[in-house]
Amino acid sequence: MHEKSVELLNRAIGDELSAIHQYMYFHFHCDDQGYDLLAGLFKQTAIEEMLHTERLAERILFLKSEVEIRASAEVTKIHDVAEMLKLAREMEEKSIRDYNAWANECAANADSVSKKLFEDLVVDEERHFDQYDIELDNMDKFGDNYLALQSIERSKSRAAGQPAE
Secondary structure, eight states, X not given: OOHHHHHHHHHHHHHHHHHHHHHHHHHHHHHHTTOHHHHHHHXXXXXXXXXXXXXXXXXXXXXXXXXXXXXXXXXXXXXXXXXXXXXXXXXXXXXXXHHHHXXXXXXXXXXXXHHHHHHHHHHHHHHHHXXXXXXXXXXXXXXXXXXXXXXXXXXXXXXXXXXXX
């Protein structure tokens, strides 16, 4: 009965899994460079994307269908922080567009619960988009000083004997 919804829910899982992998890759590289604020942002977003995957999978299982656990894309290897943020913002923007369209498709196929799930996910993806947009604005305003300040904060914390997060 809800074949189209299941197809869209599984596509969303693939996109969420790709986002998790990409954001964790960015987290590792930002952490390695001493950019704790950005490393934490990427890690937190990856965790939220994992929760999205769980919600999508639960819906598919409720619809008595098979959950496809397959990332939709490979990780893009980027080390430049501004480029990381640009890609993250683009990924969130694509999710917003897709999830809005998919909510409408679910509604057209008489599946209001999947429609609402996609609408709820849009709220989170818009927040993620805004976070990455703000970080890009900060980089534009403050340039390399913005990253240097994050690295200095880590050095100060370690010198004071505080563990790295």
